[in-house]
Amino acid sequence: GENVEQHPSTLSVQEGDSAVIKCTYSDSASNYFPWYKQELGKRPQLIIDIRSNVGEKKDQRIAVTLNKTAKHFSLHITETQPEDSAVYFCAASSPSGGSYIPTFGRGTSLIVHP
């Protein structure tokens, strides 16, 4: 099965700095890579995703890059703000019976200091 490694487990930055979270995956059949943000006491919510036919995707201050050859993908947050503080999960998934069952990383706790 798929194995997703996520680093770092904790990331502390000053407001305005950039933050980068990295993930690796093992199954070359994986072709969809979502990122979820979970604020304290709330449900995980999808913030950005990328499919394997694309190398990079941006949405305002967040971007995701994918290197299929190396089997790694990263989340980049620029100009961090205190409201970016949360736990971030990466995931990798491939079709299984017509549906996608993601395997999640262990999460990164991002702390943005004002």
Place this chain on the structure above:
Amino acid sequence: DVKVTQSSRYLVKRTGEKVFLECVQDMDHENMFWYRQDPGLGLRLIYFSYDVKMKEKGDIPEGYSVSREKKERFSLILESASTNQTSMYLCASSLANSLGYTFGSGTRLTVV
């Protein structure tokens, strides 16, 4: 907006009790999932279901069972709760052949 509703936000049960965690979604999603979330371990899949009365084991099914008698409802059952099942439990749903997941708000279960 899809809603995935978990019946209890917090639950305290005694060791050996039979525990039911309920999840209901209102958008006719075919797929439903139960995850367990523990600090440092991320989200681990317990069971999932593609359709009514269908179930598949995830990565950590031991000690759990599920029931899906209606399309909108997916129940997680702890036959005999143990303290190592103290955790946050998250339900999720998605359409068949869809990439998107919607999570519920979670049930924090404490077994004493």
